[in-house]
Structures are given as C-alpha cells and as structure tokens.
Amino acid sequence: MDILTLEFFQRALIGGVLIGITAPLMGLFLVLRRLSMIGDTLSHVSIAGVALGFLIGVYPVAVGLVFAIAATFAIEKLRKAYKTYAELSIAIIMSGGVALASLLFSLGKGFNVSVTGYLFGSIYTLDTIDLLLIGIVTVVVLLAIGLHAKELFLLTFDEDAAAVSGLPTRYFNFMISILTALVISVSIKIVGALLVSALLTIPAACSLVIARSFRQSIVTVVAVAELAVVAGLMTAGLWNLAPGGTVVMLLIVILLVLLSFRRKFSAG
Template sequence: MEIVTSEFFQRALIGGLLIGVTAPLMGIFLVLRRLSMIGDTLSHVSIAGVALGFLIGVYPVAVGLVFAVAASFAIEKLRKAYKSYAELSIAIIMSGGVALASILFTMGKGFNVNVTGYLFGSIYTLSNIDLITIAVVTVVVLVAIRLQVKELFLLTFDEDAAAVSGLPVRFYNVMISVLTALVISASIKIVGALLVSALLTIPAACSLIIARSFRQSIITVVIIGEIAVICGLMIAGIWNLAPGGTIVLLLIVILLGLLLFKRGIRTGS
C-alpha cells in the first residue's frame, strides 16, 4: 500500500477524479443523442495532434486539444451537410485522424514510445501542467453545463422542438462537440486514446439501466465514473496493472453487474 502515499499516485488520483466527473457527464449527452462514436473519433484526431506536438517540440496535450476542437467543428459542419446520414461525419473525421496520425508516426519514429503512453494511458506520469490542464477543462465543462442544463436537456431529447422554440441549436451542438473535445484531450493521458470512449459511454450505459430521470442520470454517471476511477487506480497500483485498462474493465464489470441485477429483479417479479 506504499504506492498510495507516493506523489505520482496522488497526482494520478487527482487527475482521475477530475476526469471521472467530466467524461461521464459529457458521455450522457452523447449517448442520449446517439453520438457515442464521437469519442473514438475525437480521440484518434487528438493522437494525431499529440504526434505533431512531439514532432515540433510543443506540449503534446495542447496540440491534441487544438486538433480535437478543430475536428469537433468539422464534425458539426459535415453533420449539417449530411443531415440524413449524420454518422458519416464521424466516420470521415475518424478516417482522416487515423491517416494523419499514421503519417506523423512515420515522420517521427523517435517519439513513438512516448506516444504509446497516450494510446493506452499513462496516468502515473501526469505532470503539474497536465493536472492544471485537466482542472481548467473540468471547470469549463462544469460551468458550461450548469449554466445551460435546461437548454442542453431540450436539445438532447428533441432537437426539432428546441429549434422551433427559438433555441440556437447550431450553437449548442457546437458547444457539446467542443466540450467533448476538451474532455477527450484531457483524458487521453489518463486512460489512453484507445480507451477514452469507454469512460464516456459505459457510465452512461449504466445510468440507462438504473436512472429514472435525466437528473438521476447525471448523478449516476458521475458516481459510477468516480467509483471506477478510484477502485481501478487502487487495484492497478496494488497489483501492478495497467491503470487505464483496469478502469475500463471495472466499468464493464459494473455494467454487467447492473444488467444481471436488473434481470434478476425481472425474473423474481
């Protein structure tokens, strides 16, 4: 248990707790709007930005953040161009992100080892700059959602009604995409680009099983996200496992447990 008192583990815990709030919180909006795959898309684009950051010697998370935000605007633009096939925007941007990342990887073979940490997570290497970045993103997301929760609720469940009522739908769509991009960019060093979508979607999937209202869903996703992060980090630290993978597998275990519990209740009744 000595690892719990170490400085690097405490930094990891702080970063994990912050992301454990924001990632599931944004995830509930994405899942309810059937945009679950946007997490994978923006994370792949972020990795391209991280690779470029290493290549040009700039803070990788910052470059990844810029790439993810730019991709969020592009997704929203393409969603408008393909109104009947909105999922095409996600597929197109993801393809571009993967292609660009692969090119940048070949251009900078010397930093491939460093980028691996961003692919699979490297929470134990969080620096003070990383924590400040994560904290700023957390504040921005929480403030934005708190101030616009009613509008986001209407947009999430009935976009057409929101437009008819005079809500600036395009603005809020872009806002959700940008906030998601910020969260993903801040998360990739914690759980990794290949796993970050799990932190967005699995808590939301859990909330759909047990929550009875939108308010309950918001509370539930945050609780489940925090439980998974705290317990996942403790398990990974004690048994020397990969933190990101442990957190995601624990989320899946929670989801399966809730499904079995719900099935048991139905069978019993």
C-alpha cells in the first residue's frame, strides 16, 4: 500500500471522501423529486464554463460554478413557463450547454487536452485550492441540509402540501438547485462531467432498494458512495485504471448486487 504515502493520492482520497458525502445527498433529493437529469444538465453546462475559464485564463472550476448556478436559475424560469412539461426545461438547458461547450472547444483548440480531464475526471491532479473549494462546498451543503431537514423532507415528498402549509417552496427549490450546482461544479474534476450524474443517482437508486425510511436513505446513499469512492480509488491506484470510471463501475456493481439480493429475498 505504498500508494497511500503519495501526496497526490492522499489529496485524491480527501477530495473523493468529501464528494462522497455531498453528491449522493443532493442526488437523493433530486431522485426522489424525479429530477435526476438535472445532474447531467448542470455538468454539461459546467464544462462550457470550464472551457471558457481556460480560454480567458481564469480558474476553470470557478467559471464552471458560475455557469452551473446561472443554469439553475434558467431551469427554474423555464419550469414555470412550461408547467405541464417541466422536463422540457432540462432538455433545453442541456442542449444549450453542449452547444456552447462545443463552440468554446473550437475556439480554444490548445486547451482541449486540459478540458478532457474535466470530462472524464482527473482526481489525481487535485491541488490545495481544489480541496479548499470542495471542503467549503461540503460544509455549506451539510449546514443547509442540517438546518432545513424538515422543510426539505416535506418539499421532497409533497411540494403542494409544503406550499399550502406556508413553506417558501420557491426559496427551497432554488436552494436545492444551487447546492446541486455547487456540488457538480466541484465534482467534475474528480469523476468527470460525463460520470458525475452516476455519483448523484446510483447511490440514491441503491437506497430505494434497501432503505425503509428517509433517514435510512440518507445513511445508505453516503455509505454506498463512500464505499465505491474509497474502493474505486484504491483499485484504480493499484491497477493503473481510470479512477472516475472505476468508481462509477463499482457503484453499478453494488446496485446490481443489491437488486439481486432483493430478488432472492422476494422469491424466498
């Protein structure tokens, strides 16, 4: 286990463990509200911001974060405009994000190799600034969920009842969207924009298989994500594999195992 003594791998583990807390937590709220595709949308928009950051010489993750937050406001606006077809807003913003990213790629051909790291993840290149940003986002997410757990629970399972009871649903909808944008923006350097939605949704899918309450779901998503992240990074480090892809494949394996066990218990 000499790899554990390497500084770059230690930073990778710290960043992975922190994202293993925040990404599945936000993903749980998205999945339960049937908004899981928002993860894909915001990650694609973030890549457009990353590309612009490289083009103008500004910290790419910061620009990606600004783009992701702007996209959340746009999604909410379009959701209000297309109330009957709320998912249309997600498709429109995703298309715009992909189109803008492709245009920026064509303008900055010299940085395409660097951007590729954000598409597929480059967790071994995390630096002190990256870890600081990930740490701040983790604290913000945990504080927000801890302070508003009851409100978020009601909003997640019955938004109409939450509105009737006087809960400022618009405020909490924006809060969930912005927190999701924060998590995705700092996650793309770890697992990559093309894989980040897996870290948001697959742990939540696992919780739907075995959890019997909302509290159990919270514990399950974090436990599954941390298991996949730590085991995935160790496996990738020892066998020289792509870390982001290894983590996601382990998540899928865990989900398949849980589903197979449920079928056996149901059959029994």
